[in-house]
Amino acid sequence: MRLTALPAFADNYIWTLAGDDGSAVVVDPGEAAPVLAAADAGLRPQAILLTHHHDDHIGGVAALQARFPGIRVIAPHEPRIPMATERVTEGESVQALGRMFHVLSVPGHTRSHVAFHTAEHLFSGDALFSLGCGRLFEGTPLQLLAAMRKFAALPPQLLVCCAHEYTVSNAVFARHVDPTNAALWQRHEEALAMRRDDRPTLPVTLAQELDCNPFLRTQSATIRHAVAAHLGRPVIDDVDVMAGLRHWKDGFRA
Template identity: 85%
Template sequence: MRLTALPALADNYIWCLAGDDGVAVVIDPGDAAPVLAAVEAGLRPQAILLTHHHDDHIGGVSALQARFPGIRVIAPHEPRIPMATERVSDGEHVQAVGRRFHVVSVPGHTLSHVAFHTDEHLFSGDALFSLGCGRLFEGTPSQLLATMRSLASLPGQLLVCCAHEYTVSNAVFARHVDPANAALRQRHEEALAMRRDDRSTLPVLLADELQSNPFLRTHTAPIRAAVSAYLGREITDDVDVMAGLRHWKDGFRA
């Protein structure tokens, strides 16, 4: 299978997983134009997977449905995604392009957000970013903590295919929180070099995220100490750490 990241909008990626014949699954097409351009080069969309309802993830679906009548559109149970043809929930799976996509509920950024993973790839939408995670627009710190734990429990060899090119900006915050982390420093340096060459920093190994993403490391002493110092008090539990870390990131300016 061939994995392709199609740049879209300001900093989105639309992911396509295609076989040698071009038959593909398209993930979170916030804009139809990059997908249609890929179609002209041989892509043959068979199904669309949607992680959540934000327009930069679903905005291109209607145009793709018009171009490919009857295409499968697989989404969570969310009325704000009215164009879905199939609905999925946590623990279920769907078959497409010869692959089984497992569904994981990942509330936090939105309440109905899901991620999809195969044996090789994790399509995390805005739930998990390279060196970060999505803002809490609808969920709670408790839900975000549960989501990060759920994603951290997946196999480390999965390639994280998130929906935005945020690695460099996330790295700046992560290093502010965790300055002694050698793996994080290396990730930051590599990401800077990639972006200077106008290359994508994605996908990334989940195993590497577990070593360097502070939102997956809230149980570790360095992150807990940093959040305690930021809050100016002792932390009470893991939810308190996650809440403090997310609040810190939301107001962070380099």
């Protein structure tokens, strides 16, 4: 299977997973043009996976449905995604291209956000970024913590395919929180080199994220100490750490 990140807008990625014959699953097509261009070069979209309702993830679906009548559109139970043909939720799986895509419910960024994973790939939408996570637009710190724990429990060899190129900016905050983490420093330097060459910093293994992403490491003494210092008081529990970390990141300026 061939995994490709199609650039969209300023910093989005539309992921495609394609077989040798071009048959493909498309993830979060916020605009149609990159997918249509790939189709002109031989891509044959068979199914669309949607992680959440934001327009930069679903805005291209209608045009793709017009180009590929009958294409499957698989989405969470969310009325703000009216074009879905199939609905999925936690613990369910869908088959496409002969592979199983397992569904995780990961609310936080939005209340109905889901992620999809195969035996090799994790399509995390805006729930998990490299070295970061999505803002809490509709969810709570408790939900965000639960989502991060679900991600952390997945096989570490999975390739994380998130929807935005935020790695370098996330690294600046992560290094501020966790300045002695050698793996994080290395990831930052590698990401800088990739972007200088106009290459995506993704996918990245979940194992690397578990070593470097502060939002996956709320039990780390270093992270807890940094959040407590920022708050000016001891942290109460992991939810308090997550809430403090997310609020800190929201207002962070390098």
